[in-house]
Amino acid sequence: MKSKPSTTPRRSQGAAPKVVKTKRTRTRPTSAAAPRPARTQGPRRSSRLRAWGRHHRAMALDSLQRLVRTPLGNLLTMLAIAIALVLPAALWLTLDSARLLDAELEESATMTLYLDHGVSVAEAGRIDEALHANAGVISTRLIDPEEGMAEFQRSLGLEDALTGLEENPLPASIVVRPRSVEPTSMEQLAAELGELAGVEEARLDLAWVERLRHLAELGRRVALALGALFGLGVLLVVGNTIRLAVESRRREIEVVMLIGATHAFVRRPFLYSGAWYGLGGGLLAMGLLTLGNHWLSLPVAALAASYGASFSLPALDFLGSTILLSCSTLLGWLGAWLAVSRHLASIRPR
Structure with a gap:
């Protein structure tokens, strides 16, 4: 009996095998996820401040x-x-x-030094210079007996009544303006200046102070x-x-x-x-x-x-x-x- 021919093609003995190419998919090795960078607090804080300011204005x-x-x-x-x-x-x-x-009134706070009757004009000038050197004194003003009598007459309005006096009974005086107007400081300064040679009395009125x-x-x-x-x-x-x-x-x-x-x-x-x-x-x-x-x-x-x-x-x-x-x-x-x-x-x- 004759056999039927096979429909499948025969591979010849000398023919090389056919290679079928397939696409390979490369898979990357999985690794741990990289850490995300930390969010900065600057923008969040500034937005909060802006919201706080807007709410205050509102x-x-x-x-x-x-x-x-x-x-x-x-x-x-x-x-x-x-x-x-x-x-x-x-x-x-x-x-x-x-x-x-x-x-x-502090500028007008002064004390008056009455000099002895026997003090000459030159000695009164030296006492005035010594007072200028004192640290507790700001300024001084020397008043001779004639100027003192003129001021006394003007203040009382007795120009005619005092013209008949044979001699001037007023001594020379020095008006002293102290640096401190505290009552204790002024009392200490008055006691110190009253001990100077040629000074008879240091008059100080602290009642108004x-x-x-x-x-x-x-x-x-x-x-x-x-x-x-x-x-x-x-x-x-x-x-x-x-x-x-x-x-x-x-x-x-x-x-x-x-x-x-x-x-x-x-x-x-x-x-x-x-x-x-x-x-x-x-x-x-x-x-x-x-x-x-x-x-x-x-x-x-x-x-x-x-x-x-x-x-x-x-x-x-x-x-x-x-x-x-x-x-x-x-x-x-x-x-x-x-x-x-x-x-x-x-x-x-x-």
């Missing part, structure tokens, strides 16, 4: 707008703050003018006491106003605290409200002081002119205005902080 504007919406009631509150600030500020200005007067010191000390204590008392009044006025504002926004505060707001976040708008109250009260106090100065300046000037002196009421300068506004703003902020901190402790979100 709260400042929002608190100011709330005050403008009800101008009459807030103006009355600021007026109460201004009245509480006017009296301490007026006393401060009065003490400032008293310090100026004190400086003028003592009175001036006591009046200045009394004025300072009164001003400090009134300043503390009326400063407490400002705290109470602002604290009561902010307390009412907190109570009116109690529901809003509870909702904000429920979503995670901190006490500092809730406190911030009320602190700006207190600062605005204090600043407005300070501005009104400056206006009241200016009006009072203009109203009283003419009567005070007329009273001083009747005594032959020139005196004008002191006014607030740039430094005084800055101090007044800073103190009023700080008092308003502190009053608001005390009121809000006290009431936030009692608010619990439900």
Whole structure:
């Protein structure tokens, strides 16, 4: 029987085997993931600072707008703050003018050295030069007997009555202006100069110096006491106003605290409200002081002119205005902080 031919091709014995090329995929060895660089805190911190600044600006504007919406009631509150600030500020200005007067009187604080009757003009000049060399003396003025008699006659108006005297009974004298006007220092200097040769007596009048010191000390204590008392009044006025504002926004505060707001976040708008109250009260106090100065300046000037002196009421300068506004703003902020901190402790979100 004949066999059927095979359909599969035969490989010839001498033919080389056919090589089939396949694509190899190279696999990279897996290694541990490289560590990511740590994020810098600079951008995050700067963004937080910008957000903090934006929130402060927003709260400042929002608190100011709330005050403008009800101008009459807030103006009355600021007026109460201004009245509480006017009296301490007026006393401060009065003490400032008293310090100026004190400086003028210190320049006129002198002692008089009366020389012996037998001291000649040349010896009086040498004593005057010795006094110039003393460290506790600023200046001296030598008055001879004739000049002393002329001044005595002019001060008493007895020119005709004293012309009949045979000789001048007044000795030569030296007016000494001490470097220190403290009573103890002046007494020590007077005792030292009274021991000089040719000096008969060192006359020193400390009564007016003592009175001036006591009046200045009394004025300072009164001003400090009134300043503390009326400063407490400002705290109470602002604290009561902010307390009412907190109570009116109690529901809003509870909702904000429920979503995670901190006490500092809730406190911030009320602190700006207190600062605005204090600043407005300070501005009104400056206006009241200016009006009072203009109203009283003419009567005070007329009273001083009747005594032959020139005196004008002191006014607030740039430094005084800055101090007044800073103190009023700080008092308003502190009053608001005390009121809000006290009431936030009692608010619990439900």
